[in-house]
Amino acid sequence: MSRIVVVTSGKGGVGKTTTSAAFATGLALKGYKTAVIDFDVGLRNLDLIMGCERRVVYDFINVISGEANIKQALIKDKRSDNLFILPASQTRDKDALTQDGVEKVLKDLTDDGFDFIVCDSPAGIERGAALAMYFADDAIIVTNPEVSSVRDSDRILGLLQSRTRKAERGENIHEHLLITRYSPARVASGDMLAMEDILEILAVPLIGVIPESVSVLQASNSGVPVILDKESTAGQAYDDFVRRFLGETVPHRFLEVEKKGLFKRLFGG
């Protein structure tokens, strides 16, 4: 059986697609056969961040409407043989996304022997987001350290508990909180919520804290998931997160304001 993981948030622009790309890449590099699906119909994005936008022939909607089969639509990642991307449609209407269609695609992937299926949810709580979470076994709730994002995540947690197949069967989705764009300096100055405050409000197990880092933008501009940037703090934090997801115990890092040494202060860096 494949394990279906939705990356969701409610609020837009918090780092779901960045996370989906890093997560799927990380799982694949650890040897798991992984598919990552872009549910953001109309706002294709994942393929850009994965650096495969020029190889898109068929998309998710084509498969759902029977215009292509799943094998034709999956794009094999150029860096890992275990990783496949199913892009969203750029042009089609959101209504083309149906529950039966999504179920069929997930079943095809399961039959194909995928270990993990990562669903990159669109923002909001409408159709796309609802379907991205509906069949999930696990949910990564992506939250930024600000009140509106935390509130939206709370809302999403409510939906995960009621509007998913697991919930309808009386089972629970595994919830994992991932805090992204965390800036210890801005937490210290009171501009942002601290990790402890977020945990206090949401009461969900924490799976990772990804620091704010310029390397994220650089990575997406060059189409290389940031987890592959081993030098960057964000890349390292994403790697920690994947390992925790796979069951390892890994201490959290990058939570404190970095103290620059005298050398660094004098010569930059």
Place this chain on the structure above:
Amino acid sequence: MKEQIIDLKGEMSLLTVLVLHSGNMHSISTALETKCQQASQFLERSPIIIDCQLLGETGLELDFVELKLQVSKLGLVPVGLRNLWEEAEAKALAAGWALLRPSKQQPTANIPPVTEVNLTPEYPEAVQRLLVLDRPVRSGQQVYCPYGDIVVLQHTSAGSELLAGGSVHVYGALRGRVLAGIQGDIQARIFCERLEAELIAIAGRYRLLDEIESNLKGQSVMIYLDQEKLKIVPI
């Protein structure tokens, strides 16, 4: 122009007030249905207060049983009536309505306390008397137990709602809105481990967090009705 039958007015973002312009049950239900279609997202499961001020003595003709039925059928939660013509009150109470205190700006009318007439609402048979939740109640979620108590073993979030015919117990932070005794049971109480609620109400008497003495915020408290006043005491 069509004659206006009803008005919907949001008060304090939670308790929607339905102002009746007519006592005719048929016109009310049609108008209400239209409103609900227009704003289904907003109105779904929202507690509603019915204001009868404009009806005057025609309020006597209202079919209170039918009114309650219609309101519930549309997915709204009937909380109570206010500004009702005095003579109609007994009839309303008999139909299971709670009578609410008029809002503050109006002169206090001579409303008999609910106690004299209908202390404990009659419970339909085989209804849920206790609802126990072992997960947090999240923003946007509403828990509704019209004839029983609600017990939450975790926290409730800002933007959530608990609606109980009986009492409410929250073994964690209470951050959302909470309405106990929504059928008019003035003996209903609210207990919580940490009071951070946005709004509290018992049998239609409500208070906002801003109105609560700051030394009680964050405390373990019990909330009950003492005469017409909501009392909050530490426990």
